[in-house]
């Protein structure tokens with residue numbers, strides 16, 4: 237096992253710089269600006285509000301292309317299953333005006349196509365019209381999250397804080413570590429890693445958060461039809 241692989245295994249996360257280059261980032265900034273515009277909603281008094289993100293971006297071709305691009309980066313590919321499916325892409329943004337604190341938590345839900353009854357699967361919910369369920373931990377342990385950062389992210393603009401090793405049940409420490417990521421960089425993490433983020437004090441923070449799984453993972457139901465599947469003809 238390489239040192240990096242050992243880190244990922246033990247700490248539950250690893251960061252790669254320069255996954256998306258400068259020119260592609262400029263294009264992404266434009267895409268993200270469009271998303272922000274699309275997410276603008278009005279409250280009952282007509283005042284513009286902005287949601288803190290959305291969870292179903294895989295409907296967009298450019299997002300599917302990005303899932304392919306990120307998972308094709310050889311540094312990242314070594315941490316992903318060969319037979320790959322991307323279940324979900326979330327967009328999370330923070331600005332000084334649209335600001336939110338995320339308490340430490342684990343990501344326990346996955347999207348599925350339709351409801352089923354199976355031991356160990358529960359906590360059904362609908363998010364933005366899509367069905368989510370909490371699978372047994374053995375399933376969640378197989379998933380990998382890739383978080384692509386559009387701008388440099390540090391302590392003042394909402395970098396994630398994690399509890400290293402907390403994806404493994406045996407961890408005793410609760411000490412948080414800040415995970416800064418450069419623009420165009422990707423943080424890979426296990427969904428069971430305890431993570432959260434603070435409100436930002438300056439600037440903005442835009443993150444595209446992809447959830448990858450092994451395509452051949454044996455689940456009692458079906459992954460969402462809109463999932464991205466690697467090498468699908």
Ligand SMILES: O=C(O)CCC(=O)C(=O)O
Pocket residue numbers: 328338343394396431432433443
């Ligand atoms: O992007 C963040 O700061 C945390 C978002 C997150 O992990 C979540 O909503 O599950």
